[in-house]
Amino acid sequence: MKGLYTLLICLVILALHAAAVGGALPAGILPPEEPVDNPATTAKVELGRKLYFDKRLSVDDTVSCATCHEPEKGFADGKKVAEGIGGKKGTRNSPTTLNAAFLELQFWDGRAVTLEEQAKGPLINPVEMGMPSHEALEKKLRDIPEYRKGFKKTFGTESFTIDHVAKAIAAFERTLVSASSPFDRFIAGDKGAISDDAKAGWVLFNGKARCATCHGFISVYPFFTNNKFHNIGVAMKDANFEKLAREAQKGTATPEELAFREGVAELGRFIVTREPKDIGAFKTPGLRNVALTAPYMHDGSEPTLEAVIDFYDKGGVLNPNLDGGMVPLNLLKKEKSQLVEFMKALTSDDIAQLIKSSQGGGR
Ligand code: HEC
Ligand code: HEC
Incomplete structure (x- = not known):
């Protein structure tokens, strides 16, 4: 009987966990592994979500991660190759961010290993989000009161860096999982x-x-x-x-x-x-x-x-x-x-x- 209770409690905990991480995963599939230095918290995921959808992360406030990885378009963009600031065309098709957390390597050529590392690329890419540097982005975001508050709440500091930005976005992306078809x-x-x-x-x-x-x-x-x-x-x-x-x-x-x-x-x-x-x-x-x-x-x-x-x-x-x-x-x-x-x-x-x-x- 005791065993049965333990089992039930475990099942409830599992179900609650599944509910917290976005889409459904079949029994036996663990949520994506997170780096030891970036455990998800509710505040971090919320901050990452805000950043993912925020066009102010681009140089002219026109492009967010979601521009090319749009939920309604299967977390991609429906275009042949990606289009960033000023309609500038990239060289490759935007892959979906859905279940990207489960991939061993990121990008079509695997040049990034983690989601944290991946997220830093597009921000300063001249044909994607076009920020002149990671420092310029840090400064831009630190000047926005809601981000000062959000980063303080999540990471305990208002002088956050690009690493914090990438960590929050990656934590959010680890909730974009689904394997129930x-x-x-x-x-x-x-x-x-x-x-x-x-x-x-x-x-x-x-x-x-x-x-x-x-x-x-x-x-x-x-x-x-x-x-x-x-x-x-x-x-x-x-x-x-x-x-x-x-x-x-x-x-x-x-x-x-x-x-x-x-x-x-x-x-x-x-x-x-x-x-x-x-x-x-x-x-x-x-x-x-x-x-x-x-x-x-x-x-x-x-x-x-x-x-x-x-x-x-x-x-x-x-x-x-x-x-x-x-x-x-x-x-x-x-x-x-x-x-x-x-x-x-x-x-x-x-x-x-x-x-x-x-x-x-x-x-
Ligand atoms: C030798 C390995 C290999 C085999 C066999 C293979 N694929 Fe692929 N598949 C790939 C690679 C690599 C790509 C990406 C290639 C590229 O874009 O240059 C790809 C791309 C795709 C895509 C495009 C997905 C996207 O998001 O753009 C689909 C769909 C697909 N494969 C389905 C299939 C189907 C169906 C079969 C069997 C008929 C198949 N593949 C056989 C390796 C393979
Ligand atoms: C202008 C369009 C564009 C923007 C903006 C953009 N991406 Fe991408 N993303 C792409 C393209 C294109 C690739 C593939 C590039 C390559 O393989 O060289 C990609 C690749 C990825 C991948 C790897 C997925 C895989 O299957 O390998 C992830 C994850 C990702 N982007 C997340 C993000 C995040 C997070 C942001 C915001 C910080 C972002 N992207 C901004 C177009 C974009």
Whole structure:
């Protein structure tokens, strides 16, 4: 009897915890790991939320993190490549921030390890939020009374730095989690949770279509990514990679700078590792809620999920570094649509609630 009570209490605690961290996670999935020096508190998450949606974090008060990672657009922006201050175009497609907390590395080329590190980039990027320096942003925010109050309450200091800003934003992003979709109910045993076509798509995904070799589903890490980098040929559509790689090798530009240089950005993981095998290799994106975030690929070059499947059906784009796992698939028309149906079954049931709660409403 005592054991039963303990179990019940544990379940209640777990449920309360789940309620506090945004969307729902299936049993057995722990919330994202947080760095030891940045434990979440309610005040910190609230501060991070405010910062995430605040356009004053950009040089001309027009762009916030949410401009490119908008809750209503699947926490992405629906654009081919990102557009920052003054409509300036970046080099890559905005990935979703939903479940980014579970990724081993951040950015398409993995150049940041933690969310804290990631968050510092866009703030001073000339085509994103355009602040001249982190110091300039610190000064701007310290002049806003509500932030002085918020940082004091959260970190115990009014002379906060960029590290505090990044910590608060990252703590908020760790609440942007959700892994409860019709597919998850299906996996948990509810055979009617997804359509027969989606079920056939799931079989193809793991078999004939070979998707699972990179986007594999693991019950303890159900995010459909191996967190590795592959050249599937997206970048190889039109570029002279030898010339670009030589350009990247020269000089002292950082990966962050190279990632925003037109053309060079297409080298992908290479700009971080400088290893020829990584030319044109990009991070395998997770596939949860993927139906909400068209267009696709690191350059937004595929407009729909149907187009993505056609791309894979052809075996990607042939090039010297093409991943060995990429071969023509000879999928039937029906099989292509079944794969799309499967991916649509990965949209979270609680997405509407999550959009609301991420914006600070609905609780
Ligand atoms: C102008 C649009 C824009 C703004 C503003 C912006 N981002 Fe991004 N974000 C992007 C793009 C584009 C990438 C991918 C860049 C790359 O891989 O080189 C990205 C990548 C990310 C990633 C990595 C996700 C992954 O799957 O690897 C996270 C997390 C993220 N942004 C959070 C933020 C936060 C937090 C802010 C505000 C401080 C912010 N972004 C501001 C466009 C933007
Ligand atoms: C060899 C590894 C590999 C295989 C096999 C593979 N993918 Fe991918 N997938 C990737 C990588 C890497 C990217 C990003 C490539 C880029 O943008 O350059 C990607 C991108 C995607 C995207 C775009 C997601 C987004 O947010 O932009 C979708 C959708 C996708 N894959 C689905 C599939 C499906 C369905 C299959 C099977 C037909 C499949 N993948 C097979 C590695 C793979």
